[in-house]
Amino acid sequence: MAESTSPRGTDDAGRSVIHDLGYRPYTGPRLGSTAIARSLVLTGFRNAFGLGRSGRSKVLPFLLLGLNLLPALIVAGIMAFVGLDRLPIGYAQYASTTQVLLGVFVASQAPVLFSRDLRHGTIALYLARPLPSAAYAVARWLSLLLATLVFLVLPVVILYAAALLTELDVSDQTREAGVALGLAVLLALSLAGVGGIIASWSTRRGFAVVATIAFLVIANGVVTAVQGIADGEGSTRVAEVAGLFSPYSLYRGLMGAWTDADTLAPPTGAGMVAAYVVVLVGLSAACVGALVARYRREASA
């Protein structure tokens, strides 16, 4: 075979001088799975805000983030100038008030992490690399979780800073903000799961966005209606059980149980509160499990 190299070799060399700079093997370090997964999570987190992508893809996430922070900034401004003796809105209540923005953020950015690789076939290139498909699925979910947490936690931080600057009671504020952060984690876990699973089922971005928003808003709407009716007829237990059936109502219920916020039919009794937590965590675990299965299937397709 050796003699057949010459015509092609000359051809290549003649076509491009630069080709003649020889190939250099790589002798440096190679990182393990943990480092690769960390890098995938961070890249995904940045991509969820449009960073490392085209200029256009930064518009929506930052617009939503800005809108989401606006009320907190206004409250902080009022606190600074007027100096109220309590925050006009509770830390945990904030997310409930801006839940539509949050839903749109998760719905619109989940496809960035879950649909794109499937739609363009890029998933084959990830799966042909050392990270197992399960680690890929979890890393993607973690990216969305982190992005959702930024969305939920930043307002709490702004409100907390405003509260401390106006010299409200530090221990009270810290406790309330802490509860709000715990609730934020629970909500983010489930939203990232739901958003991820819908986006990985539908490789069409538009459909994933609509389906996710519809799921969050419609489920919440139905639950709220049922809770209203049941509560009106005095069947509190029914109202509490109904609250188990959507992420937002679960959040609201726990907020009612753990803070002094006034909500419709919060869970009463340790058992019911525990059920709310279990369902919220279980929902996210089920979604992550489904994502892992989804990408395992993809790997062996």
Next chain:
Amino acid sequence: MEPVVRTERLTKDYGAVLALDALTLDIGPGTTGLVGANGAGKSTFLKILLGLVPATGGRAEVLGHDVATEGAQVRAAVGYLPEHDCLPPDVSASDFVVHLGMMSGLPRVAARERAAEVLRHVGLAEERYRPMGGYSTGMKQKAKLAQALVHDPRLVLLDEPTNGLDPAARDEMLGLVRRIGHDFGIAVIVTSHLLGELERVSDHVVVLDGGTLLRASRTDEFLDATGALLVEVLGDDAQTRMADALAAAGVPVVRRGSLLSVDAADRGPRDVRDVVRDTAAELGLGLVRMQADHRHLEDVFADPSDAAVHDEPGVPRG
């Protein structure tokens, strides 16, 4: 030399479809062409080697790792160019290859350097900063090749890298494949359904047909083993008369341009060379040339009844 790939009765059935049927073979370093018609099992074979698709029987080792249990080690040391589209349109080749280099375990700085280097080698220069959605098919294939090389693998699996390319782009891609095997020192397994293009770049050729091994051997042996003679005769209507006479004598003949290709397989008491010489003399034609016909693999493949194709099933194990 240690084989880079070793399979033992490797079998894969997708329910009703038997994609690979008890495939036993060794693939050594250098460039190996994997040839077969649509559905022969080429892509399935590569995916099993990557540890992605589980085999339903037998075993496979890549670079000394069992693909069923050490998939991660295999994938760390192997590069893969899939047959289908796999490039996100809104990302530049440069960013993309850097990212995938990191996904293969390179630190960020090293991934940047390697990406620049392999993009230069595949011949994506200025274009590498543009989103890949605007690339021609040839540029896309180069970007796919670059991501397969970025982590300096010891073996690359290239699934139909010339698919959809025009002749010029195809030649360039084949030139790259050849350079990877010869100059970069990376073992290559490259698939195609055209034997003709693989004979130019491969040291070895493996022919798959319906999931079974039709033949595996060195490319040059493959060419020699066709066992045909090229014959040139001079005279009035020489080619036609010669062809008819030889056919009448029971010797299969095919026209190759102005020459005749005569099947030289042993099929009787007399040597075919003697038959050719005598026939030319009887017809009063001048025998200008009689030499071994180094046909293209494509011809061998196109004619599975050719005795030579069946004579060496598999590579003997040392």
